[in-house]
Amino acid sequence: MYIEVGNGVDIIGDIHACFDEWIQMLHQLGYEKNEQGLYAHPKGRKIISLGDIMSRGPKSIDTMKFFLKHYNVNTYMIDSNHGWKIARWLDGRKVQLKHGDEKVEEEFNQYEKIHGIEKTKKLKNQFKDLLMNVPSHYILTDQGHPKVVCVHAGIREEFIGKESNRIKNFCRYGDVAGMDEQGKPIRREWYKQYKGSLLVIWGHEPKPEPLIMNNTINIDQGVVFGGKLTAYRYPEKEFVFVQAKRDYSGAKENPLK
Ligand SMILES: [Mn+2]
Known part of the structure; x- marks a missing residue:
């Protein structure tokens, strides 16, 4: 779970299948497609997603394919x-697909109609793994010194660097x-109690603007709800935003309002 900052990292908030905004973000951050068809940064920067890359929005499969192709490359x-x-x-396993997860199933059904059962099965297995x-x-x-924690929904100081079912669920x-x-x-608002020395970057709860509190920064600006996709650049400590083209969620209650 340790990643060396090296030439810099771009931490990305919840994409929620907003693939077009994600590609626009890559261009804004300076990534370019290389000869292998992969996006790479000329300065060798890395991308870290805070998760929830799929569901709610229109292009879960495209977004997941991107992460499948680039995972552990950069x-x-x-x-x-x-x-x-x-x-x-x-x-x-027996799960109920709701809160936008049902859209992933719909996409896979369409994908299967076009690409057939075998290809769909293979892709599903790759995503699962x-x-x-x-x-x-x-x-x-x-240079080996811990500086920043990246987590989806939250963390407590004593959980950092550890892994257990309880910690996984909290995260x-x-x-x-x-x-x-x-x-x-x-x-509960864990970030109001956080007193750690490591900066925590998190997503999960859509907020209209990045919320900076107690050495934590929320970078989920609800792109799928018509807000913005956010990247936080480290060590530069800069925000980069891509405005959503529209509200894709179809949610009755918009969490940004
Ligand atoms: Mn979430």
């Missing part, structure tokens, strides 16, 4: 709630204190 991804749900679904094996969080190091869902009457998770 791109890294962590575990997330939607990622884990899709992983379990692809593994044939990727999603099942991503770590709960990353620690970015500068995927945040500090959830049960469900409310509508079946929505009651979220």
Whole structure:
């Protein structure tokens, strides 16, 4: 779970299948397609996704294919709630596809009509293996010294650098204190209590602008809800935004409002 910052990293908030905005982001960050058909940065920068790359939006398969092709080349991804749900679904476990996860199934049904059962099966297996094996969080190091933690929904200082089922769940869902009457998770605001020395970059909860608090930064600006896709560049400590072309989610309640 350790990644050396090297020539710089670009940490990406929740993409949620907004593939067009993602490609635009790559161009804005200076990545270019090389001879192998892969996006690479001329200065050798790395990409770290905070997860939830799929679901809710229009192009889950295209987005997942990108991460499959680039994973461990110059791109890294962590575990997330939607990622884990899709992983379990692809593994044939009993899960209910909702909150935009059903769109992934619809896309696969279309994909199968065009490409056939065998090719679809192969792709599903590749996605499953990727999603099942991503770590709960990353620690970015500068010449071996830990500096930044990348996590999907949240972390506590004492969890950093460790892995267990409890930690994995905290990283995927945040500090959830049960469900409310509508079946929505009651979220505790872990970042208000965070006192760690490592900067934590996280996503999961869409907020209109990056939320900076107690050495934590939320970079999910709800691109799928018509907001923005955010990248946080380290060590530059700069934000790069791509405005969504529209609200893709079809959600009745927009979390950005
Ligand atoms: Mn999430």
